[in-house]
Amino acid sequence: MSQFRQTATFAQNSRNRKMQEKPVKEMRRDWILIALMLTMSLAAMDATIVATAIPQIVGDLGGFSLFSWLFSIYLLIQTITIPVYGKLADIYGRKPILIFGIVIFVIGSASCGAAWNMYSLIVFRGVQAVGAGAIMATVNTIAGDIYTIKQRAKIQGWLSSVWGISAILGPAIGGALADYASWRWIFLINIPLGAGSIALIAYFLKENKVSKRHKIDWAGAAAMLITGSIIMFGLLQGGQAWPWFSQNTLIIILIAMVMIYITVRIERRAEEPILPSWVWKKRIILGSNLATIGMGIATMGPSMFLPVFAQSVTGVGAMAAGFILASMSITWPLSSALSGNLYLRIGFRNTALCGITIVILGASSFLFLPFPGPVWALVAIQMTLGAGFGLITTPLLVGIQSTVVWEQRGVVTGTSMFSRYFGQSIGAAVFAAIFNSVLTDRIDTAPANLQAELPSVNKVVEVLQSHKSVSEVSLYLRETFFAATQNVYMGMVIAGLVTLTILLLTPAKFPTLQEKQ
Template structure:
């Protein structure tokens, strides 16, 4: 299958729908589970392990993304997609039967192993069946899945928990996944050309060790304490061994074309930055709304949903911008919107109100939608068919790694600022976000906490602004004209 015959494939809209169903299934998993966690904890217990339910899913997903991308180039998109989706669905079924929190965490890890195939391969499949000129437009449709999942996930989770057992939030994935696989089995053609490739086992093992150690350290830095240093040392050593191995082996896990192309480097760097900047909003804007503004979780979720709405709308628009200008101009426009949105967060005051925060989130979402789609389409158009899977997976892995990095850096910045500003208060954010604890505070204590927590969060938003400014550097690496690169 080549770009020249992509437009000749029949039933392309049905293939696109199947890919969107699969992406929706994986995208909604985090938000729908978050809503049901109080009910799960009430039955299974294990509140101290609460964070691992989310972290282990993201960790195993991130570890497998590059490996699935390479396997897709070797074995074919359909086989690897069916393998990953089957693992995901099996993990979903097992999660519903988990007898304890420990078993739920184990099954979530299994679920993440399958999810690592769904996101990159759904995007790669769509890129395969649409021509370079059409990809930006259809990537906008894929991006809309994220916005829809972010909005419907909490509502669907709440409705299911209210009317059914919490296990149904996992089992609802099964019919969606089966329908997606049946549609692709029926209408997605497999590439006719076959290439004799071998999976780089040693490189894959070293990558898994390095990524597991690095992302594990970033996601669980506060819990692990001094053990973080050991994990980071393991990541550095295994990463060095991977680099040395990749330079010598005939079939590197990451083809040399990725590192020799400015477009590929720009796409990976840009998504690393976008992932990091995104966490300044996703993780900490709700803290501002509930802690500083005194809003409800529903209000915080509604404001954050505005970013998820702006993202797909701008992603659809990016196709027209690219067609009329270039990758570089499109990415620069998105970067400027992202800078404007992150900069506006520094202007938030305790009296600003939730609508103001929502408007800023929408502006940030539009910037991310344009930049992320531009970087991804540029990478996919630059890659030939036989390495498009690993190139797409590499970009998505970079965004996941950036999210983990952003969470760790901004979390450290927030904790440092709180320690400096409020040395006599224990867990000041928790005191403000808990309605019961907030009601016990005097007016003077509450006012002091609001001011100092707001100042600490401004430090977090400043770091997000620095990441947004760095996105301009990645955008400038893209070619001035589409014919370049």
């Protein structure tokens, strides 16, 4: 009888411990999520806060002709380092790589705050981007590690909401700091945020240390970084610093082809390649990454041209134009969070198909807008696009994460994030070429009575914003801007249709691995 009581007591104590451990585990995961969102906000806020302080930065440091490199160098380095960090996270664990990235980002931010001219600021922005690459590569990987397939959609919704909040708060905070304090504070504010992120991650995130010795593929990493830099540099400078059809473009293409060949040879011989061949041999991962590139291309249409369209054509103010663009950030995290219920029923691929169909419908709607385009319609289109993008990004990312083991999740997450930013670079280059081409053609073929008064392509926005142009000229320029933006959205529709085709060719069934729930 005594033994029976001891057994019963032991069983009851065991149940009590499990009941106590579960809330502790859930509480730890909640704090980790807060840490991940805080860390993500470093990169997300930085993408929006800097743009608003450009006039003050240029006024203080000079170098107006160089300011575009503050964004180009950041995008270039962040994008090309993501796959490398993804592999390193699989080797050394997510925690040390993420903390390393935050530290580098904070150092870069502090250095930006102390910059003495535009050249130094550009260099320090590059340092920031080295840290941002680690943040983008590992935050989503950690979310995939600690949450189940069913929970990941909701978590991705929370992480996506960071970008939405940043799209609204970033310009407001950046403008306030630039006007009432100093532009340097838009960088220095990252220091306490980064310190808080590191403290939370260091305390709450527990990982099993990797005991296996690994041989790092440094040659492959270097080759990938050089190759990626050349391709990204060509995409960022083509059509801007030189014409697309020029000797410089040909040289970039030839160098890129040589470096791709060298990189492939190095990776094939490496024991543990940075980008293993199985990433490209698995149709599910290949199809998902190609679709993510297509999605990245499509996102750049409104991001680049909608705010200036709203101000130049519909006549709203800068703040209102920012809110029109940010309206996409309302539906994106919501559809991302709700996508879990959908992909558990119809599958990851089919959920993404629903998303790209919504994107195509949203982009197509812009083509039927009457001139000059009512504000409510622009908001409705943006919210439609956000709903579609949320149904693409989360299912594809969670889907490929669920097809691999822990030791491979960093690589597939890294390639997915790289695909997204690579697509954005392509979109920026392609849509700029489309927009400028239509603008140039319409100005060159304008009615004879307007030819003498029309400005050059580079002066169109300036003339429309000044409100000093002749009404007939102003009307023609607004109609020209409207037509050029419609062609950009037509490009988005084409990108959407290509993405739709890629998804249809991707296997519908994602063979997810059994997880310990």
